[in-house]
Amino acid sequence: MPSLLRHRSLRPWCAAALALAAIAPRTPAQANPAVAAVRAVVAPVSANDARRAASKRRRSANPSKATVRAAVKKHTSAPAPLGYTAPRGGAQLALDLGSILDRASRGGAWGVSVVSLNYGDTLFERNADRQLLPASTMKLFTSSVALDRLGPDYRFVTEVLREGALGTDGTVRGNLVLRGAGDPSFSRRFTDGASGETPLEAIAHLVAQAGVKRVSGDIVGDASAFEDRMVPEGWKSRYLGAHYAARVSALSINENLLTVRVKPAGNATSVTFEPALSGIPIVNNVKLVAGRGARIGVKQTETGLEIRGSVGASGRGGEVQVVMEEPALITSAAFHAALEAHGISVGGSVRLAKASSGAPRVAALPSAPLGELVTTMNGESNNHFAELLFRNAARSVGVVGSAENANTLLRRFLWEKARVQPTDVYAADGSGLSTADRVTPRAMVQLLGYAAKAPWHDVLEQSLPVAGRTETLRRRMKYTPAMGNLHAKTGTTNDVASLGGYVTSRDGEQLAFSFIYNGNDRWRAKAAMDAMGATLASYQR
Numbered sequence: 001m002p003s004l005l006r007h008r009s010l011r012p013w014c015a016a017a018l019a020l021a022a023i024a025p026r027t028p029a030q031a032n033p034a035v036a037a038v039r040a041v042v043a044p045v046s047a048n049d050a051r052r053a054a055s056k057r058r059r060s061a062n063p064s065k066a067t068v069r070a071a072v073k074k075h076t077s078a079p080a081p082l083g084y085t086a087p088r089g090g091a092q093l094a095l096d097l098g099s100i101l102d103r104a105s106r107g108g109a110w111g112v113s114v115v116s117l118n119y120g121d122t123l124f125e126r127n128a129d130r131q132l133l134p135a136s137t138m139k140l141f142t143s144s145v146a147l148d149r150l151g152p153d154y155r156f157v158t159e160v161l162r163e164g165a166l167g168t169d170g171t172v173r174g175n176l177v178l179r180g181a182g183d184p185s186f187s188r189r190f191t192d193g194a195s196g197e198t199p200l201e202a203i204a205h206l207v208a209q210a211g212v213k214r215v216s217g218d219i220v221g222d223a224s225a226f227e228d229r230m231v232p233e234g235w236k237s238r239y240l241g242a243h244y245a246a247r248v249s250a251l252s253i254n255e256n257l258l259t260v261r262v263k264p265a266g267n268a269t270s271v272t273f274e275p276a277l278s279g280i281p282i283v284n285n286v287k288l289v290a291g292r293g294a295r296i297g298v299k300q301t302e303t304g305l306e307i308r309g310s311v312g313a314s315g316r317g318g319e320v321q322v323v324m325e326e327p328a329l330i331t332s333a334a335f336h337a338a339l340e341a342h343g344i345s346v347g348g349s350v351r352l353a354k355a356s357s358g359a360p361r362v363a364a365l366p367s368a369p370l371g372e373l374v375t376t377m378n379g380e381s382n383n384h385f386a387e388l389l390f391r392n393a394a395r396s397v398g399v400v401g402s403a404e405n406a407n408t409l410l411r412r413f414l415w416e417k418a419r420v421q422p423t424d425v426y427a428a429d430g431s432g433l434s435t436a437d438r439v440t441p442r443a444m445v446q447l448l449g450y451a452a453k454a455p456w457h458d459v460l461e462q463s464l465p466v467a468g469r470t471e472t473l474r475r476r477m478k479y480t481p482a483m484g485n486l487h488a489k490t491g492t493t494n495d496v497a498s499l500g501g502y503v504t505s506r507d508g509e510q511l512a513f514s515f516i517y518n519g520n521d522r523w524r525a526k527a528a529m530d531a532m533g534a535t536l537a538s539y540q541r
Helices: 008-023 033-042 047-061 065-077 090-104 135-150 199-209 327-341 370-380 383-395 403-418 441-451 457-463 522-538
Strands: 109-116 122-126 157-163 175-179 219-222 257-265 268-274 282-289 294-300 305-312 318-323 350-352 361-366 487-492 496-504 510-518
Touching (some): 090 122, 090 522, 109 522, 135 370, 135 383, 135 457, 135 487, 199 327, 219 327, 257 294, 383 403, 403 441, 441 496
Antiparallel strands (some): 109 510, 157 175, 157 361
């Protein structure tokens, strides 16, 4: 058969023969006559079984035309696997990368750019100036503008202010204000190593240490550091109930996710929250029913919560996690509860407003360093972190934290520092979730080139997933030359697959690359990106 395959005119027939051989099962006698003889003795069959077996053998021996056509089509149309190569010289590298892309391009739009950071030359590009949806590789831009503006050691400070005098008896005769600064680490996942306190517990503790024992007025939440808009342009409505599309607010807690737990309690039901809440209206309309199951729903308003559904009297209850529709309100209610847990009574309720000018500070809690926040954001591809950092970058120039202001700052930064044309990037958000985002592969590589020389480069590169080792790349490019070598940010949505970062070639040359695909065949696109990444790691100039 191999000799026949050298004749082009016979190849279709050979393919058909191979396909038929693959689908035609061998009978036990054909496979092993001795085994067939034993089976005939130990497992005699009925006449009906024998007739059915004979009919099945006839069908296998004489497959229909449709079966033949399907087998031939499957054999001849399956896409070839996308393996990496080890090119020598720039010309061969360009041919190999082009070949991988050609075999992966079954619809959709590609944009690719590869540049040597050692020599400054472009090793490969295809549609490098095409504006494409970047998905989470947008976080490379957010990381860079935030690190460049603020520095890796910068910390965001959440403050507690008082609108009224603090008496000698420990009473604040007025309101206590919790003013947010867009701290992504104001979350139970970030605890003090020595005390084990969460940030919420820690700031309530600081208020108690300042001598506050009672608040006669309200707990006021101030989220004025950011714009009022909490859902960025281009976020699809179907995203909004998912954890990766949490609302954006300068006063946020636990990545703006609220856990609601309901249990049977005698002849009624009890509701608890994580974080614990108080000071806002909470209506429990969960019914106790026979059985063990639980069905829980949460209605959120601008002032409070209503819990609905049912819980089985003989069960353990149930829980649900929801995205906070009013994160500043919920955060303030959690602060109200934390104060009470530290023995501080509050006479009023919870509301939202901007703090009075000149209100004295009672306590302040700094965030984790920006470098640590960037590492969490890029490693997990955390959208909530990205949105807060993006708006905080805008605040660094004295304007309100908004996506629009951040996009203006980003474009200016890219032009002044990386010589990226302002029209090559549009950031409707900082995470890459928006369908309005656009970047070009050339812009991404220019950014990576500037970042490679920036004082914060090590923080950025070390924040990126590593091929075959960590985070979103831990299962990709394993056991290839890219494993442990390639550092890159991934991006994935239903319509996008992307990868951008750094890789070291076989002879020690540092390369910056951007691979972006917009289309429906993202699994094939990811395979192509992995093959190209490993090929770059194998490249020798």
